[in-house]
Amino acid sequence: MIASALIAASALIVTIVAAPNYYGGNESYNTNDGIPICQNYRAELQVLDTSKPPFSSGLSFTQVLRSSTGSPDRQIPHQQAIAWISSKTPLPSSGLEPLEIVVDKTSPVDPDQFSDKDVVDALAATKQKMDALAEPARLRARARANPYEAIGRSIFVNRSAVKMANLDALCDLLGVGARTGGQRGFFFADLCSGPGGFTEYILWRFATRGVPARGWGITLKGDQDFNLDRMARECRAKEFFVPCYGADGTGNIYKTDNIRNFTQTVEIGTQDEGVDLVTADGGFHVGGDEHHQEEHSKQLVLCQVLTMFLTLRK
Ligand SMILES: C[S@@+](CC[C@H](N)C(=O)[O-])C[C@H]1O[C@@H](n2cnc3c(N)ncnc32)[C@H](O)[C@@H]1O
Structure with a gap:
């Protein structure tokens, strides 16, 4: 697994302000989905000083929705904290390789296994509304x-890239x-x-910092296939991504x-080192069956976790 650490709190206060004139005064502006948001409001994202109470760790963001018609500001805190799972005993360098992988229908999700059934039921009832x-x-x-x-x-192909930027801010x-001790780049x-x-x-992040990075990916062929041609030029995706x-x-x-097949490709590409990040x-x-999304995705999640263990640097 990647090294265990708790990211230190930021001591700085940074304010990113989306001022009204960015979006034409009181006019609404659109997300990528074409959905108008923030009508008559302006949004400010602030990275707060998390070294002081009430924040204990992690970056925190506050969205201030400010009415252009003069009503008081409304603060909506978005605290983000991360925790790392680490193994105190060294992981075996092999063990999974000889196992046969059987992808079969999974058992139903048991809400009591890792969570509290009452909380899960209350959430489902709220979502149903x-x-x-x-x-x-x-x-x-x-x-x-x-x-x-x-x-x-x-500047990226989709919003997922911005989610990764968010994780980058939290996890460095x-x-x-x-x-993770990689000697030949990331x-x-x-x-x-x-x-x-x-x-x-x-x-993009590594290229713009001059740090060598190389990646391998697997995804379904079809309309959501990799789109390397649309990626930012700095990435040089066709050179550094397989x-x-x-x-x-x-x-x-x-x-x-x-x-x-994917595991072998990564092993060959990394000269048996494995990757630093999955x-x-x-x-x-x-x-339309969103209320049972976990049940539908359980098998896919398991296959991804298994592939992670087979490709991650030990
Ligand atoms: C939410 S999108 C991933 C977005 C991606 N993280 C990005 O940054 O652009 C979900 C992806 O999972 C892929 N997917 C779904 N089922 C899959 C499967 N059985 N095997 C491989 N990929 C699958 C879809 O084709 C789609 O590309």
């Missing part, structure tokens, strides 16, 4: 609940390679990752042979 909302209203609510939606996709991606694997926003951000589609050429990570973001439409 949103079923009656028209789609534009639901998307508008989503956009207003998350200040990062205001950033859109920035540039420092990960140093912590290696990463990006699973279920088309069109490639995570990859684009990682390559798209893989497994033994059968479909990119389907459910298949044992595809997982094995990111995974597999997802698909669940055909």
Whole structure:
């Protein structure tokens, strides 16, 4: 696993202000989905001094929604803290390799296994109340609940890249390679990752800091395939990223042979070192059955976790 550490709190106060004139005064502005948000408001994102109470660790963001019609400001705190899972006993350098991987139908999700069933039921009941909302209203609510939606996709292929920028602010991606002991630059694997926003951000971040980085990815062929041509020029994605589609050429990570094929490609590319970072973001439409999304995705999550253990630096 990547090294264990708790990211130190920022001692600085940075303010990013989306002033009204950025968006034409009181006019609404659009997210990438074309959803108008922040009508009559301006949004400010502030990185607060988290070394002082009430914050204990991690970066924290406050969104200030300011009414242009003179009503008082409304503060919506967005605290973000991270915790690392680490292993006190050294991980075995081998063990998974000889195991047969059987991808089969998984058992139903047991809400009591890692969580509290009452909390899960209460959440489901609350989510069900949103079923009656028209789609534009639901998307508008989503956009207003998350200040990062205001950033859109920035210079990248999609919003996933901006999510990775958020994780970078919390986890210091540039420092990960140093912590995992890589000597030949930073290696990463990006699973279920088309069109490639995570990859684009990682390559862009390292390239613009002059640190060598190289990545391998696997994703389903089709309309969400990797789109290296659209990635920022600085990434030089075709040079530093290897798209893989497994033994059968479909990119389907459910298949044992595809997982094995991807693992071997990474082993050869990293000269058996493994990668410093694995990111995974597999997802698909669940055909209106969003309330059981976890059940639908459980198998995909397991395959990604397994592939992570097979490719991560030990
Ligand atoms: C939310 S998108 C990933 C976005 C990506 N993180 C990015 O930065 O652009 C989900 C991806 O999972 C892929 N996916 C879904 N099921 C998969 C499977 N069985 N095997 C491989 N990829 C899969 C989809 O094709 C899609 O590319």
